[in-house]
Amino acid sequence: MRVRIVLRYVAFIFLLNAAFLLISAVISGFNADEAFFPLFYGFLIAGLFAVFPLVFVPPARDISNKEGLAIVITSWFFSCLLGVIPYILWGGEFTFTNAWFESVSGYTTTGSSILTNIEALPLGLLFWRSATHWIGGIGIIIFVLAVLPPLGISRIVLYRAEMSHQAVHNFRLRAGQAVQILLYVYVGLTVLETLALLLCGMNLFDAVTHSFATIATGGFSPKNASIAHYHSTSIEVVVMLFMVLSGIHFGLLFAAVAGKIQDLWKSVVLRYYLIALGVGIVITTIAVHGGLFSSWAGALRYAAFQIISIGTSTGFATTDSSVWPALAQLLLIFFTLQCACAGSTSGGIKVDRVVIFAKSIVRNIRHIQHPKAVFVTKMGATKLDDSTLHFSSLYISLYIGIVFISALLLTALGVDALSAFSGSAATMGNVGPGLGTVGSISNFAHIPSLGKWILTATMLLGRLEIYGLIIFFMVETWR
Amino acid sequence: MGLRAKILIGFLILSSMLLIAGVWSVYELSTIGSSVQKLLDDNYKSINAAKTMMEALEREDSATLLLLLGNWEEGREIMAEADLSFRKGLETAQTNITEQDEAATVELIWLQYDTYQGLLKKPIVGTTREGNLNWYFQKVQTAFLNVRGAVEKLMALNDQAMYETASDLQNRANRAIMPGIVAIAAAVLFSVMFNYFVNYYMVSPLIKITRGIEEFAKSGKSFDVRVETNDEIADLASTVSALSSQVRAEEKRK
Numbered sequence: 001m002r003v004r005i006v007l008r009y010v011a012f013i014f015l016l017n018a019a020f021l022l023i024s025a026v027i028s029g030f031n032a033d034e035a036f037f038p039l040f041y042g043f044l045i046a047g048l049f050a051v052f053p054l055v056f057v058p059p060a061r062d063i064s065n066k067e068g069l070a071i072v073i074t075s076w077f078f079s080c081l082l083g084v085i086p087y088i089l090w091g092g093e094f095t096f097t098n099a100w101f102e103s104v105s106g107y108t109t110t111g112s113s114i115l116t117n118i119e120a121l122p123l124g125l126l127f128w129r130s131a132t133h134w135i136g137g138i139g140i141i142i143f144v145l146a147v148l149p150p151l152g153i154s155r156i157v158l159y160r161a162e163m164s165h166q167a168v169h170n171f172r173l174r175a176g177q178a179v180q181i182l183l184y185v186y187v188g189l190t191v192l193e194t195l196a197l198l199l200c201g202m203n204l205f206d207a208v209t210h211s212f213a214t215i216a217t218g219g220f221s222p223k224n225a226s227i228a229h230y231h232s233t234s235i236e237v238v239v240m241l242f243m244v245l246s247g248i249h250f251g252l253l254f255a256a257v258a259g260k261i262q263d264l265w266k267s268v269v270l271r272y273y274l275i276a277l278g279v280g281i282v283i284t285t286i287a288v289h290g291g292l293f294s295s296w297a298g299a300l301r302y303a304a305f306q307i308i309s310i311g312t313s314t315g316f317a318t319t320d321s322s323v324w325p326a327l328a329q330l331l332l333i334f335f336t337l338q339c340a341c342a343g344s345t346s347g348g349i350k351v352d353r354v355v356i357f358a359k360s361i362v363r364n365i366r367h368i369q370h371p372k373a374v375f376v377t378k379m380g381a382t383k384l385d386d387s388t389l390h391f392s393s394l395y396i397s398l399y400i401g402i403v404f405i406s407a408l409l410l411t412a413l414g415v416d417a418l419s420a421f422s423g424s425a426a427t428m429g430n431v432g433p434g435l436g437t438v439g440s441i442s443n444f445a446h447i448p449s450l451g452k453w454i455l456t457a458t459m460l461l462g463r464l465e466i467y468g469l470i471i472f473f474m475v476e477t478w479r
Numbered sequence: 480m481g482l483r484a485k486i487l488i489g490f491l492i493l494s495s496m497l498l499i500a501g502v503w504s505v506y507e508l509s510t511i512g513s514s515v516q517k518l519l520d521d522n523y524k525s526i527n528a529a530k531t532m533m534e535a536l537e538r539e540d541s542a543t544l545l546l547l548l549g550n551w552e553e554g555r556e557i558m559a560e561a562d563l564s565f566r567k568g569l570e571t572a573q574t575n576i577t578e579q580d581e582a583a584t585v586e587l588i589w590l591q592y593d594t595y596q597g598l599l600k601k602p603i604v605g606t607t608r609e610g611n612l613n614w615y616f617q618k619v620q621t622a623f624l625n626v627r628g629a630v631e632k633l634m635a636l637n638d639q640a641m642y643e644t645a646s647d648l649q650n651r652a653n654r655a656i657m658p659g660i661v662a663i664a665a666a667v668l669f670s671v672m673f674n675y676f677v678n679y680y681m682v683s684p685l686i687k688i689t690r691g692i693e694e695f696a697k698s699g700k701s702f703d704v705r706v707e708t709n710d711e712i713a714d715l716a717s718t719v720s721a722l723s724s725q726v727r728a729e730e731k732r733k
Contacts, residue, residue, distance in 0.1 A: 004679060007672065037503055041658060044499060045665050048492045052669070055480060055488055056676040058707055085661055091653045 028124025106132030111219025137216025219315025247340025315432025322439030347430025
């Protein structure tokens with residue numbers, strides 16, 4: 001492994017972070033708030049660390065798979081570390097552990113927070129907090145590749161290391177094209193949502209930060225009460241629409257915009273994704289009607305928002321779902337585990353794997369009934385081979401296993417079972433809020449320090465889809 | 480980019496990181512200094528004034544009891560001294576209005592004290608008020624408690640502000656320390672990276688060039704050292720390569 005090449009590419013990530021830190025510092029400067037120096041110093045460190053490898057290391061036309069993986073993992077790690085700097089320099093509620101939690105939660109688009117008073121943060125720091133979502137949402141590497149000069153084989157290696165395996169399988173496009181599509185859709189959705197929120201009466205700062213958090217399916221809001229702060233149905237509708245769109249495979253969205261709108265409904269995954277959300281909303285509306293919300297319209301409004309927010313791994317809130325009936329809470333846990341489509345900014349197991357898993361179960365049942373028959377499993381027109389079926393089942397088992405281990409460790413630290421399990425599932429799926437003491441209007445401030453480190457590890461494992469991080473730490477990678 | 484420029488950039492980055500962290504720490508420390516001064520000027524002075532007023536009030540109350548017992552001379556003497564002391568404290572508080580609601584509280588003290596003094600200025604000894612405990616408990620003590628309550632409010636206001644300033648001081652101390660810690664951590668990381676680059680792009684090529692020259696000198700093996708960078712070391716390698724080719728050509732010609 002050529003460490004110098006890894007350092008050169010990580011330098012591009014530092015440049016990207018430096019650009020957003022500078023924008024945040026400028027916002028802070030305009031508002032004359034106390035976050036200017038923390039943000040500006042963060043910008044300087046990021047900039048200086050970026051410049052040096054670029055000066056020393058000549059560009060490489062070819063990078064190996066191992067180097068690609070190392071670039072992706074170290075980029076995530078160093079970005080999260082860099083994200084800590086403005087927080088710890090500003091102080092307040094940010095100890096090193098809290099700053100690390102907030103930074104990892106931002107970059108991995110989890111949206112879980114340790115802040116008890118978000119509105120006490122200066123505007124510059126709030127912008128930086130949302131920007132970490134936006135940078136992380138698209139996947140740092142893809143972002144940089146889109147603006148880098150053509151790299152030939154290097155671009156494909158980095159793209160494969162960064163993208164979800166399932167998303168790469170689904171794209172069936174050349175990496176360069178896929179990166180461009182991702183970027184067009186990502187920026188386009190962000191601009192559209194910002195304009196829509198401005199039309200709904202939100203101010204520019206809130207519109208931009210909420211758009212960053214929505215399109216990245218993050219969930220950081222600059223308001224303590226999240227979206228509930230605005231008491232506006234139109235804002236909730238706009239945010240719900242863009243949360244749903246951000247959970248769809250970006251390639252499909254691009255195809256729809258390019259005129260192939262029929263492609264949307266042809267996709268089995270998308271059909272399942274939308275139907276699952278619809279069914280979830282209906283059942284939850286029925287479950288919360290009466291006791292918590294007297295009118296059907298009110299029950300539908302809050303149920304739809306919470307189910308879409310959790311089902312797309314965003315994590316915004318309009319009500320306290322930790323007081324909802326057990327049926328509604330179990331549905332929320334299901335969506336926390338499943339989340340949205342591969343090829344979007346969503347986290348979690350992903351709808352694609354759930355569909356493949358279901359097809360795999362059906363195939364096994366049919367195989368038991370007819371042991372000598374040969375069955376072909378398809379997803380749309382694509383034939384799914386045995387390794388894909390096996391890989392998806394294995395991934396889901398490993399995923400749930402990690403959530404369980406994380407929950408066990410948290411309960412050993414004194415966290416109650418519901419908060420520990422839902423918190424672990426919410427961080428692993430990059431969703432944000434769980435249930436119990438880490439519910440939609442609560443935060444993670446009270447979790448013991450060691451627990452916060454466990455949860456940040458699950459956030460990174462979830463964001464990097466488990467295998468990437470595990471392979472990186474295996475000795476063979478470094479040989 | 481040349482070697483000199485690369486090394487210069489490295490040292491400039493290192494020194495600028497430390498310099499900025501140092502300047503910022505000094506700035507935050509000077510802010511702590513001014514915050515401490517603010518704490519003393521704004522709140523401590525008002526709390527002291529409130530304490531003076533409280534002590535004076537207690538003495539005025541004792542003087543009232545002496546007057547009720549018919550001890551005119553001693554009672555009036557203590558009363559005059561305490562009144563002077565109270566007014567001095569009140570004057571200090573009036574000239575040190577720094578917190579929100581402080582002006583209104585001082586105004587309230589003044590009004591309540593005026594009412595209290597209005598009761599005590601009238602003769603007590605030799606009048607129907609002498610020994611009249613009902614009058615004392617119903618009128619004087621109520622007025623006394625009102626003044627004391629207003630003074631306590633002033634004290635609490637400044638205590639709270641003092642606590643907030645102290646909390647802010649803790650945050651500022653943290654801000655003064657943190658740039659140094661971040662700069663040290665960044666400098667250590669940067670030094671490791673700088674050392675790696677210097678070793679890989681400067682020292683290693685020089686060793687390779689030296690070995691290549693030694694092998695050429697010993698066994699006449701052709702000099703073939705590849706240097707990745709485009710700097711003085713690359714120039715040195717190509718010059719040595721050209722020289723070795725010339726020597727070999729010269730030897731062949733001989």
